[in-house]
Amino acid sequence: MTNRICHIEIDEKGLARPTPEIEQERRVAVFDLLEENSFALPVRDGRVTPLGPYRLSLAIREGRLVFDIATEDTVKVGEFHLSLGPFRQVVKDYFQICESYFEAVKRLPPSQIEAIDMARRGIHNEGARVLQERLTGKAEVDIDTARRLFTLICVLHWG
Numbered sequence: 001m002t003n004r005i006c007h008i009e010i011d012e013k014g015l016a017r018p019t020p021e022i023e024q025e026r027r028v029a030v031f032d033l034l035e036e037n038s039f040a041l042p043v044r045d046g047r048v049t050p051l052g053p054y055r056l057s058l059a060i061r062e063g064r065l066v067f068d069i070a071t072e073d074t075v076k077v078g079e080f081h082l083s084l085g086p087f088r089q090v091v092k093d094y095f096q097i098c099e100s101y102f103e104a105v106k107r108l109p110p111s112q113i114e115a116i117d118m119a120r121r122g123i124h125n126e127g128a129r130v131l132q133e134r135l136t137g138k139a140e141v142d143i144d145t146a147r148r149l150f151t152l153i154c155v156l157h158w159g
Contacts, residue, residue: 002051003040003140006072008033010152011059021102022155029151038142041069041078050077058149060084060156067139080138084157087134090127091157097123124150 008030018026039056041049050071057068064081071077097120104113128146131153135141141149 002053003038004053005033005037005039005056005145006053007055008152009055009057010155011057011066013059015060015156018155021098025098025151026155029148029155033145033148033152037145037148038140039145040140042137042140044137050075058152058156065153065156069139082134086130087127087153087157090123090130091154094120094123094127094154095157127153 010026010030039052039054041052041054043049053072054077055070055072055074057066057070059066059068061081063084065084065087067078067080067082068076069078097116101113101116101120104116108116124147125143127150128143131146131150132141132143135146
């Protein structure tokens with residue numbers, strides 16, 4: 001399949017060192033993303049875009065989320081910047097619920113852990129929906145790809 005990401009890089013320059021839990025979330029998101037994803041570049045200004053698979057580099061520069069996209073053989077095909085503003089609240093909520101979840105796993109019964117995990121998934125889905133909206137006209141991703149990319153956005157926000 002050509003409409004996919006085949007390589008992902010996260011520019012960690014200037015980022016705080018992640019906690020072991022955050023680092024684990026990042027590793028799982030990258031693994032899952034590379035295993036299965038849907039990522040396509042739409043036709044823009046009447047120009048056909050090169051087919052994938054794509055190499056994606058994610059970074060935060062000057063307070064903006066940067067998607068740097070190249071073909072599998074490293075030919076740059078595009079770059080776009082998204083404002084972080086629309087993500088701030090959902091990322092903050094996601095970190096708070098994750099913190100509660102990690103604490104709950106240590107000391108609460110399964111029923112309470114499950115309730116917190118359901119809330120965590122709900123916030124995660126909201127973040128994925130925000131990302132899909134922000135990518136309109138720039139890149140087309142399915143909900144599972146958006147969820148995994150949202151996890152990586154959270155990692156970039158860490159600290």
